[in-house]
Amino acid sequence: xxxxxxxxxxxxxxxxxxxxxxxxxxxxxxxxxxxxxxxxxxxxxxxxxxxxxxxxxxxxxxxxxxxxxxxxxxxxxxxxxxxxxxxxxxxxxxxxxxx
Amino acid sequence: xxxxxxxxxxxxxxxxxxxxxxxxxxxxxxxxxxxxxxxxxxxxxxxxxxxxxxxxxxxxxxxxxxxxxxxxxxxxxxxxxxxxxxxxxxxxxxxxxxxxxxxxxxxxxxxxxxxxxxxxxxxxxxxxxxxxxxxxxxxxxxxxxxxxxxxxxxxxxxxxxxxxxxxxxxxxxxxxxxxxxxxxxxxxxxxxxxxxxxxxxxxxxxxxxxxxxxxxxxxxxxxxxxxxxxxxxxxxxxxxxxxxxxxxxxxxxxxxxxxxxxxxxxxxxxxxxxxxxxxxxxxxxxxxxxxxxxxxxxxxxxxxxxxxxxxxxxxxxxxxxxxxxxxxxxxxxxxxxxxxxxxxxxxxxxxxxxxxxxxxxxxxxxxxxxxxxxxxxxxxxxxxxxxxxxxxxxxxxxxxxxxxxxxxxxxxxxxxxxxxxxxxxxxxxxxxxxxxxxxxxxxxxxxxxxxxxx
Numbered sequence: 001x002x003x004x005x006x007x008x009x010x011x012x013x014x015x016x017x018x019x020x021x022x023x024x025x026x027x028x029x030x031x032x033x034x035x036x037x038x039x040x041x042x043x044x045x046x047x048x049x050x051x052x053x054x055x056x057x058x059x060x061x062x063x064x065x066x067x068x069x070x071x072x073x074x075x076x077x078x079x080x081x082x083x084x085x086x087x088x089x090x091x092x093x094x095x096x097x098x099x
Numbered sequence: 100x101x102x103x104x105x106x107x108x109x110x111x112x113x114x115x116x117x118x119x120x121x122x123x124x125x126x127x128x129x130x131x132x133x134x135x136x137x138x139x140x141x142x143x144x145x146x147x148x149x150x151x152x153x154x155x156x157x158x159x160x161x162x163x164x165x166x167x168x169x170x171x172x173x174x175x176x177x178x179x180x181x182x183x184x185x186x187x188x189x190x191x192x193x194x195x196x197x198x199x200x201x202x203x204x205x206x207x208x209x210x211x212x213x214x215x216x217x218x219x220x221x222x223x224x225x226x227x228x229x230x231x232x233x234x235x236x237x238x239x240x241x242x243x244x245x246x247x248x249x250x251x252x253x254x255x256x257x258x259x260x261x262x263x264x265x266x267x268x269x270x271x272x273x274x275x276x277x278x279x280x281x282x283x284x285x286x287x288x289x290x291x292x293x294x295x296x297x298x299x300x301x302x303x304x305x306x307x308x309x310x311x312x313x314x315x316x317x318x319x320x321x322x323x324x325x326x327x328x329x330x331x332x333x334x335x336x337x338x339x340x341x342x343x344x345x346x347x348x349x350x351x352x353x354x355x356x357x358x359x360x361x362x363x364x365x366x367x368x369x370x371x372x373x374x375x376x377x378x379x380x381x382x383x384x385x386x387x388x389x390x391x392x393x394x395x396x397x398x399x400x401x402x403x404x405x406x407x408x409x410x411x412x413x414x415x416x417x418x419x420x421x422x423x424x425x426x427x428x429x430x431x432x433x434x435x436x437x438x439x440x441x442x443x444x445x446x447x448x449x450x451x452x453x454x455x456x457x458x459x460x461x462x463x464x465x466x467x468x469x470x471x472x473x474x475x476x477x478x479x480x481x482x483x484x485x486x487x488x489x490x491x492x493x494x495x496x497x498x499x500x501x502x503x504x505x506x507x508x509x510x511x512x513x514x515x516x517x518x519x520x521x522x523x524x525x526x527x528x529x530x531x532x533x534x535x536x537x538x539x540x541x542x543x544x545x546x547x548x549x550x551x552x553x
Contacts, residue, residue: 005234005334005353009275010249011152031149036248043333044233050477054334056233058474058512060240061143062136062189063221063364065507065543066474075545081136081187083149 005056006039019088020072028084035060035067035079038090045069045079046092070094106428107210109134109198111190111367112217114142115165115410116402118173119417120215120424125181127425127432132209134185134200140173141166142219143239144410148247161307165410185209191540193371201540205548213397213424216367217417220403222358223383225463225516227259228470229328230357231477234335237512238264238358242271251277253354257338259325261286261456262360263308263409269318270311281350282315283340285359286456287322297451300444305451325462328355359458362515364404369537371398377530380453381407382460383515384534391435392420399424412445460529463519472520473513475506483517484524492525494518494533504535507543 014029021038028037035057038045044054045067057067060080067079072089074097108124110117113135124131133140139147145166177184185200192199198209222237229235236244236252238260244250251272256279258269269282298305312319322343329337329349337351360381368386369375373394375384385405388394392401401420402413415438422432466472468481478501486501494517497503503517504510510517514535522529 005253006244007251007254007277008249009245009251009277011148012249014151031151031248033248036244036250039252040250048231048477050475051231051471052332053231053330054233054332055231056334057236058240059221059237060243061221062542063508063511064237064474068507068543075547081138083138 004039004041005043006036008040017084017086019084019086019090021090022092032084033080034069034077034082034084034088034090037084038069038079042092044092105129106212107132108213108215108424109209109211110215110217111135111198112142112219112402112404113137113140113173113184114144114217114219114402114413115169116217116219116404116413116417116420117142117215118169119414120217120401120421121182122172122176123418123421124424125176127430130182132183132185132211134188134190134198134209136187136189138187140177140184140186141170143243145169146243146247148249152249162410169414189542190367191542191544193367193539199539201542201544201548205550206544211397213399213428214371215399215401215420215424216371216404217400217402217413217420218364218367218404219413220361220363220407221511222264223360223362223458223515224260224357224512225359225459226466226470226472226480226513227325227328227357228467229330229335230355231471231474232328232330232335233333234330234353235328235355235357238268238356241354241356242268245271245275251275251354252356253335253352254278255280255352256354256356257281257283257350257352258356259283259285259338259340260356260358261459262358263452263456264358264360265456266308266312266315266319268356270314273314279315279318280352281338282319283323283325283338284319284321284456285323285325285459285462287343289322290457291321291455294451294453294455297447297449297454300447300451304448360452360456361403361407362511363407364511366509366511366537366541368394368398368400368404370539370541372396373398373400375534380450382458382519382529389423390439391423392416393423393427397427406446408442408445408449412442412449415442415445458515460519463516464523466516466520472517473503473506475508475513476502478503478513480520483520487521487524492521492527492532494521494535497521498535509538509541510535
């Protein structure tokens with residue numbers, strides 16, 4: 001199942017956490033950031049608003065703001081500095097209701 | 100001592116400088132408030148994984164003891180309630196004795212009488228064509244991923260840039276079992292030798308660097324030219340570069356780490372009104388202080404956010420800034436002369452680093468017109484040059500016209516290269532170009548966070 005961008009090198013025996021990404025159930029490990037969780041099974045966090053390319057974060061220290069991702073209920077979060085939580089519902093694209 | 104008559108002292112940042120400043124103030128009987136974006140104290144250099152991870156002691160390498168001492172010191176002071184730790188909180192605005200702090204519950208105003216800014220630094224980067232592709236990260240990001248999450252950000256990794264972090268991150272990734280395909284240094288061996296006399300100020304540190312370099316073996320190449328990051332629709336596929344004798348090389352990879360030493364994080368110092376001076380050695384604008392970190396108006400600066408001396412220098416500067424604060428409050432403070440001597444030695448070493456692993460300003464100036472300079476809004480080098488032709492070479496006019504530096508990182512990752520580009524186009528120096536004005540909020544903040552302000 002580890003087909004994403006990220007490779008786990010250590011600390012692999014943590015409890016599993018399940019979350020929803022683009023309507024699909026995914027699993028991560030407790031203590032993962034949202035960025036780690038999403039990139040452990042995927043290749044992008046979002047699309048650039050100013051070009052065709054996908055984005056996957058850049059600085060991982062809350063400075064570059066490249067890793068903001070959508071939640072199904074609307075508000076965005078910074079994936080590099082937010083821990084993933086059981087039952088989180090995330091999207092790589094804005095919700096359909098977004099103007 | 101935290102009664103109403105006691106001055107309110109706030110420290111921003113809980114890295115080595117912030118922790119030492121806090122400990123110094125606690126020892127003098129004060130109860131500082133420490134505001135930090137991290138969930139656990141340590142800063143970026145001594146970043147800790149979340150609870151539940153075993154302490155990955157091998158990841159700090161030779162710095163394990165220093166990291167543990169600082170973590171334990173801070174945890175003890177916080178546990179004994181001798182300081183207030185506001186974790187996971189960002190100062191997004193600062194003015195006239197008030198800080199706007201964004202945390203989980205929204206924006207809160209925290210007042211201060213004395214303010215110590217220990218905001219640290221981030222990677223200094225030069226745009227390489229294709230660097231906006233998914234899978235390109237800062238060198239610091241590669242190290243944070245390893246230390247705080249136990250992961251590599253790709254299956255096959257190429258590191259590019261120059262400076263101590265380039266070698267260190269390469270060696271740390273290798274040791275952890277990652278596949279590092281190449282470590283590409285834009286500084287030539289001859290250039291690196293020019294830093295020798297400065298680097299000799301810390302012979303053990305310099306030697307350790309050489310040992311780490313040796314571990315990289317044939318993966319390490321000095322004096323390279325970085326041509327292009329190749330990418331397809333899902334992200335990075337290869338690094339195209341030339342070796343020291345000009346041979347074209349293509350290294351397949353899915354992750355690239357990039358960085359040329361550090362850029363001081365000065366946004367809050369700017370918002371609070373500190374004076375700045377252009378620093379030729381680091382080719383960036385740095386806030387001005389006296390030798391122990393006094394910036395005036397009850398504001399003190401410590402660590403890489405004001406002088407790029409690394410973690411050891413930050414510990415000393417944190418102590419000194421707190422001592423300056425105590426002196427200004429009329430409290431007795433120990434003599435600073437021993438710490439100042441240590442800082443002078445670190446300063447000589449830093450000069451050696453700056454000389455051995457220089458910022459490649461010529462590369463920034465020559466970046467091709469179609470290359471992206473601002474990753475936030477995909478502003479190209481061509482658009483920046485065109486703006487200079489239309490409105491001249493002043494940083495903020497070019498910013499307004501081209502939107503470089505107006506994206507959500509607020510110029511943190513494009514400003515230094517953009518200023519070199521503008522200077523080259525306008526035929527002036529980077530100092531003449533000036534610097535982008537800092538604007539609040541220093542971090543993006545949802546409107547809702549302000550509505551709950553109370």
